[in-house]
Amino acid sequence: MVDQAALENDEPLLVAEALSKSFGRIAACRDVSFALYPGEVLAIVGESGSGKSTLLQMLSGQLTPSAGHVSYRMRDGITRDLTTLGEAERRFLFRTDWGFVHQDPAQGLRMAVSAGANVGERLMAVGWNHYGRIRDTASDWLTRVEIDTARIDDAPRTYSGGMRQRLQIARNLVTEPRLVFMDEPTGGLDVSVQARLLDLLRSLVAELNLAVVIVTHDLAVARLLSHRVMVMKGGRVIETGLTDQVLDDPREPYTQLLVSSILPP
Amino acid sequence: MTAMIEVTDAKKTFTMHLQGGIELPVVSGVTFNVNPGECVVLSGPSGAGKSSILKMIFGNYRCDSGRIGIRHRGAVIDLATAEPRQVLNVRRSTIGYVSQFLRAVPRVATVDVVAEPLIVNGVSRADAQARAGELLHRLNIPERLWQLPPATFSGGEQQRVNIARGFISDLPILLLDEPTASLDAANRAVVVELVAEKKRQGVAMVAIVHDDEIRHLITNRIVDVTSFAAAA
Numbered sequence: 130m131v132d133q134a135a136l137e138n139d140e141p142l143l144v145a146e147a148l149s150k151s152f153g154r155i156a157a158c159r160d161v162s163f164a165l166y167p168g169e170v171l172a173i174v175g176e177s178g179s180g181k182s183t184l185l186q187m188l189s190g191q192l193t194p195s196a197g198h199v200s201y202r203m204r205d206g207i208t209r210d211l212t213t214l215g216e217a218e219r220r221f222l223f224r225t226d227w228g229f230v231h232q233d234p235a236q237g238l239r240m241a242v243s244a245g246a247n248v249g250e251r252l253m254a255v256g257w258n259h260y261g262r263i264r265d266t267a268s269d270w271l272t273r274v275e276i277d278t279a280r281i282d283d284a285p286r287t288y289s290g291g292m293r294q295r296l297q298i299a300r301n302l303v304t305e306p307r308l309v310f311m312d313e314p315t316g317g318l319d320v321s322v323q324a325r326l327l328d329l330l331r332s333l334v335a336e337l338n339l340a341v342v343i344v345t346h347d348l349a350v351a352r353l354l355s356h357r358v359m360v361m362k363g364g365r366v367i368e369t370g371l372t373d374q375v376l377d378d379p380r381e382p383y384t385q386l387l388v389s390s391i392l393p394p
Numbered sequence: 395m396t397a398m399i400e401v402t403d404a405k406k407t408f409t410m411h412l413q414g415g416i417e418l419p420v421v422s423g424v425t426f427n428v429n430p431g432e433c434v435v436l437s438g439p440s441g442a443g444k445s446s447i448l449k450m451i452f453g454n455y456r457c458d459s460g461r462i463g464i465r466h467r468g469a470v471i472d473l474a475t476a477e478p479r480q481v482l483n484v485r486r487s488t489i490g491y492v493s494q495f496l497r498a499v500p501r502v503a504t505v506d507v508v509a510e511p512l513i514v515n516g517v518s519r520a521d522a523q524a525r526a527g528e529l530l531h532r533l534n535i536p537e538r539l540w541q542l543p544p545a546t547f548s549g550g551e552q553q554r555v556n557i558a559r560g561f562i563s564d565l566p567i568l569l570l571d572e573p574t575a576s577l578d579a580a581n582r583a584v585v586v587e588l589v590a591e592k593k594r595q596g597v598a599m600v601a602i603v604h605d606d607e608i609r610h611l612i613t614n615r616i617v618d619v620t621s622f623a624a625a626a
Contacts, residue, residue, distance in 0.1 A: 166479060328501050335514075357478050371453065371478040378455045382411035389412060 140202060142167050142308055142340050143188065148197035150183050157183040159364045161197075167307065168338040172345060172355035172372065174387070180364035181344045182312060188342055189229060189310045190219050201308075224254045228301030228309035232316040234293035238285050238300065244271060245281040247300050255304055270299040274329060291322035295329065302333065311343040315350055327353050348391055352376055360384050396465065397427040398567050398598035399451060404460030404474065406446055407624065419624030420446045424460065426617045430566065433589060433599040433612050438619035444602045447619065448569050450474075451600060452491045453481040464488060464567065486514060489567045492560030494575060496544060496552040504547075504555055505530065505540040511563040522562075529558040533584055550576045561588050568592060570601040574608050586611045 141164035150158040158180040165171055173181045186192035188199055190211045202208040204226060211219070223229070231237040238247050248267035249257075257263050268278045274295040285293050294314065301309060314330065315323040331354055334341055345351055351358055351372060358375045360368040360383065368381045379385045404424040410416045421443040428434050436444040449455040451462055453473045462473040466488045473481060485491075490511070502510075508530060509522035517525075530540060533554040539547070544555045553576050560568065570589075574582045582605070589612045592599060603609045609616075 169479065324500050356482055370456070371481055373454050374456060374478075374481075377449070378408075380409070380456070385411050 139166075140208075141165060142202050143342070144198075144200045144208070145184075145188060146198045146200075148184065148187055148194050148199065150180075150187060150192065151195045156364050158187065158194075161359075161366055163359065163366075163369070165308075165340050165342065167340050169357065170334060170339075170341040170343065170355040172343050172351035172358045173361060174345060174348060174351050174358055175361035176346060179361040181361050183364075184361070185310055185312055185342065185344050189227065190214070190222075204307075224251060225304050226306050226308065228304075228306045230294075230297055230301055230309060230311040230314045232313040234285065234290070234297040237297040238293065240286040241284055243282045243284055244276065244288070244296055247285060247296060248303050251300055251304050266303065267299075270303050271296075273333070274299045275325075289322075290318055291326060294318065294326055298330070298333070302337065302339075305337065306339070308340045308342075311341060311345075313345055313347075314343065315345075315347065330354060348376060348387060360387070397429050397463075398465045399428040399600065400461070400463035400470070401426055401447075401451065402461040402463065404447075404450055404462060405458045405624070406443070406450060406455060407458055421619070421622040422624040424450075424622045428567075428598040428600055430596040430598050431593050432614045433593060433601055434615050434617055435601050435603055435609050435613040436619050437609075437616050442619045443622065443624075444619050445571055447622075448491075448571055448600060448602060452489060452569055453484070454491075488565055489569065490560050490563055490565040491569045492557055492571060492573050494553075494572045496556040496559075500545060501543055503541045504535070504544045507544060507555060508558045508562055511559060511565075515563065525562055526558065529562055530555070532588075533558055534581060550578070550581070553577060554581060557585060557588070561592070564595070566597055568597055568599045570599060570603075572602055572604065574603065574605055582608055 143165040145161055145163050148158060148161045149156065161184055173184060175181050183192065187194045193212065199211045200208050201211060229237065245264060245267045248270050249263040252263050252266060268281055271278050271281060276292055276295055285296055288296065315326055318326060327350060334354065343354060355372045358369065358372045359366045360375065360381065362383050368375060368379065368384045375384060376388055379388045401424050405422040406420040408418040408420060410418060424447055426434065436447060438444055446455055450457055453476070457474040460474060463470045464473055464484055466484045471480060471484060473484065505523050505526045508526035512522035512525065513519060527540065535551060535554055544552050547555065557573055574585050577585065586608060589599065601612065603612065
């Protein structure tokens with residue numbers, strides 16, 4: 130059993146090979162390659178316009194690369210190129226084995242339906258049909274993300290920013306995905322709310338052994354959550370390595386600038 | 395005897411790109427071994443590169459050249475060239491590091507901060523917490539504080555939480571960066587005891603200790619870092 134798990138963990142879940150994307154004459158992303166393993170958290174850092182969001186969209190199959198490939202090891206153990214997946218297969222992947230946490234929760238939630246339905250919807254999409262079980266599971270997840278279950282029937286538009294973000298996380302994790310993409314998940318939140326969210330993310334990621342690709346411009350977020358970092362500038366990966374190595378011993382001029390720009394706590 | 399740590403001709407230079415690309419040589423030609431059950435103390439004045447060497451052995455600083463051989467699960471792995479996931483594996487099951495300061499995670503209770511290294515290695519939460527409690531007790535952290543996050547503790551208390559977290563696991567290598575710096579005499583004695591126990595269990599240790607008396611009590615061998623001074 131243990132050996133089986135070790136074997137499983139020894140094969141990458143997501144592989145990017147020489148990914149590039151151009152918009153007209155502008156090269157937004159150039160020649161990015163890496164492999165992500167189960168349970169591994171990879172942070173993509175860099176300033177606005179460095180190509181990190183373009184990369185995230187290509188990795189999650191929302192944008193077709195101009196060159197290169199993204200492949201994913203499906204639950205049946207077979208690794209497939211994302212471009213060979215049909216639209217229905219891709220959507221199914223997104224509803225089950227993948228999550229996507231947007232910076233703006235309004236993009237990832239349905240703001241007018243109840244919190245319970247927001248979480249339950251993902252379960253129904255994978256074939257759950259017992260109302261009582263769906264509601265129990267939704268309520269369970271609200272508790273895990275520290276939302277008072279008394280608010281289960283309220284729509285997220287009545288929630289605070291921090292609560293919305295936690296609800297979005299619950300909605301994403303309820304189907305037990307193996308891979309979650311996150312785009313500046315703590316972006317629009319004030320500092321105290323950020324700390325709580327990061328802490329929650331950190332424990333959920335460890336508990337569920339999630340693989341995560343997180344885009345952030347905040348090095349503190351990268352330090353707290355990620356195992357590995359890729360630093361991007363001008364569409365290229367300029368430095369990559371273990372998170373504490375890159376942040377404590379940065380080599381590239383741009384990385385040194387980023388690290389030295391952090392205000393001391 | 396097979397060494398647990400074999401550092402061979404390791405070199406480290408910082409290039410400060412923001413200061414016009416100044417090259418700051420730290421150490422070069424670093425070569426020494428550490429055997430199981432032995433505590434090697436790095437000596438030398440401030441700025442000689444002791445902490446840098448410790449960080450190179452932990453894979454936190456990269457080496458320009460040379461080799462950091464670590465005996466990990468029966469085979470030797472070179473941390474200077476290892477992949478990030480290999481370094482993380484080595485840290486999970488082979489090398490522990492007690493830093494000078496606790497990097498506190500907000501909201502996590504002290505007992506869980508200490509228990510975490512055991513839990514990630516598959517020990518049950520209850521057992522891990524029980525062992526964490528024993529260590530906290532030995533290090534004189536009163537039980538009423540165990541459920542609080544250590545962020546608000548005094549410097550000495552945080553240091554002791556850090557030591558408990560470092561000593562709780564059964565890793566075969568431990569790196570200690572000034573473990574007794576802000577401790578009183580009673581707690582320094584506890585650390586000396588803990589180091590002695592680790593030696594009996596065959597743990598290989600590398601330590602930086604400024605206090606002469608403590609150094610004398612824990613060391614098997616002293617490695618003088620000034621001999622690795624990099625030519626400026």
